[in-house]
Amino acid sequence: MIGQSTVLAAEFPPSVEDFYLPSILPWGAHDSYWFTKITFLVWLTVALIILFFLVAYRKPQLVPTKKQWLAESAYGFVRNNIAVEMIGPKGVAFAPYLTTLFLFIILNNFWGIVPLVQISPNSHIAFPAFLAIISYFMFIIVGIRHHGFVKYFKTALIPPAPWFILPLLIPIEFFSNFLVRPFSLAVRLFANMFAGHMLLLVFTLGGFAMINANVWFAPFSIVSWLMTIALTLLEFLVICLQAYVFTVLTASYVQGALADEH
Amino acid sequence: MTALTYLLAGMLVWGGIGWLVDHWVGTNGIFAGIGAVVGIGGGVYLIVRRLGA
Numbered sequence: 105m106i107g108q109s110t111v112l113a114a115e116f117p118p119s120v121e122d123f124y125l126p127s128i129l130p131w132g133a134h135d136s137y138w139f140t141k142i143t144f145l146v147w148l149t150v151a152l153i154i155l156f157f158l159v160a161y162r163k164p165q166l167v168p169t170k171k172q173w174l175a176e177s178a179y180g181f182v183r184n185n186i187a188v189e190m191i192g193p194k195g196v197a198f199a200p201y202l203t204t205l206f207l208f209i210i211l212n213n214f215w216g217i218v219p220l221v222q223i224s225p226n227s228h229i230a231f232p233a234f235l236a237i238i239s240y241f242m243f244i245i246v247g248i249r250h251h252g253f254v255k256y257f258k259t260a261l262i263p264p265a266p267w268f269i270l271p272l273l274i275p276i277e278f279f280s281n282f283l284v285r286p287f288s289l290a291v292r293l294f295a296n297m298f299a300g301h302m303l304l305l306v307f308t309l310g311g312f313a314m315i316n317a318n319v320w321f322a323p324f325s326i327v328s329w330l331m332t333i334a335l336t337l338l339e340f341l342v343i344c345l346q347a348y349v350f351t352v353l354t355a356s357y358v359q360g361a362l363a364d365e366h
Numbered sequence: 367m368t369a370l371t372y373l374l375a376g377m378l379v380w381g382g383i384g385w386l387v388d389h390w391v392g393t394n395g396i397f398a399g400i401g402a403v404v405g406i407g408g409g410v411y412l413i414v415r416r417l418g419a
Contacts, residue, residue, distance in 0.1 A: 263415050272380070272408045280368075280375035288371070353367075 116313035118305035123227060123298070146225045149211045153204070179203050182351065190355035191362065198358055201242075202351050205235065209293065210347035216300055217339045224343075227297040229290060232350075236290035239354040244282075247361030256361070281360075289353060296346045300339045307332040369413045376409025377402045 127136040128144060160175035168176055182203040187195035212231065216224035225231050247256040261277050262270065311328035314321040384401025388394070 263412055265411070265415055269408075269411065272404065273412055275379045275383075276372065276376045276405065276408050276412060279379045280371045284371050284375055 116309050118302060118309055122305060123223070123301070125223070141221075141223065142225045142228060145215050145221070145223075146212065146231065149208060149215075149225070153207050153211065178207060182206050186348075186351050186355050190352060191359045194362060195355065195359075198355065202355055205239075205354065206347055206351040209235070209350055210344065213297055213343040213347055216297060216304075216343065217336045222304065223301055224297045226293055227301045229294040232293040232297075233290040235293075235350070236286040239289060239357065240286040242354070243357040243361045246358055250362050259364075260361070285357060289350060293346050293350055296342055300335075300342055303335050304332055304339070307335060369417060372412045372416075373406060373409040376405035376407070376412070378405070380405025380408065 124137065125141045127138065127140055129136070129139050156171075157175055160169075160171040165172060179199070183196065183199035186206070187199040187202050189195075191198060209226065212225050214224075215221050216227070244256075247260065250256070251259060260281055261274055263273055263277060265273055307328050311325040311332070314328065315325040381398050381402035384397035384399070385395075387397040387401070391397070
């Protein structure tokens with residue numbers, strides 16, 4: 105509803121400005137980003153996940169109902185195929201967090217291709233960045249609790265190598281384990297959602313721009329809009345893949361923190 | 367994924383340190399070049415030790 109009018113009104117070469125949607129609140133709307141469509145979608149995602157699991161587990165049956173089956177298979181998928189697969193038997197303890205993370209990301213991403221909504225909150229770096237910060241602190245704290253402070257940083261930073269080569273390797277280990285990880289987690293998810301939204305904008309608005317420029321360009325506009333539909337299907341793939349990748353990498357970092365030196 | 371991170375990290379860290387040394391000594395980039403090569407060597411070594419059999 106909100107998306108439609110802004111898309112039709114937008115200028116053709118889409119820019120970063122198109123990601124900053126106007127305030128929903130009518131008062132003080134000018135330059136106010138406290139409550140926008142993005143904020144609304146994030147809260148809607150949270151509410152939907154909470155409600156869905158509450159409803160699905162209200163009266164658990166031995167033979168699951170449809171909703172219960174869906175909830176159980178979502179949890180079962182993350183627990184068996186991500187948590188236990190990556191971390192091992194200890195992974196069951198992390199399955200609830202990983203499931204929450206997975207569902208939160210996939211649903212937030214999914215707004216990117218829902219007709220008339222079509223923007224993902226994850227195309228603003230704040231959300232992926234915060235999720236990455238949570239994952240970052242989680243694997244460090246898990247490692248410290250498992251090994252103890254000194255021993256954890258020893259196993260994380262000091263590879264099995266002769267002493268004279270260690271000064272060369274320790275900075276690399278520090279950089280790749282403690283600096284690159286949160287950054288790459290956040291940027292990977294953000295960039296995928298940002299680029300996806302940008303692509304859809306280019307093809308949709310490009311169609312309008314061509315048909316407005318010259319009526320004879322109408323066939324090209326139609327091709328452009330068909331491309332939008334095809335790219336929406338591609339986006340669906342990216343959405344699922346990125347949610348999966350984020351969760352798997354978080355699990356693999358936790359696994360690395362729990363691993364004993366070898 | 368981890369392997370790629372090690373390679374890039376090696377190059378960036380030691381290349382960066384070399385670049386700083388360049389600035390400090392006043393050379394044009396010789397230390398950055400040496401640093402990048404040494405760093406990628408370290409990255410390869412790390413991959414073999416950490417991820418190899």
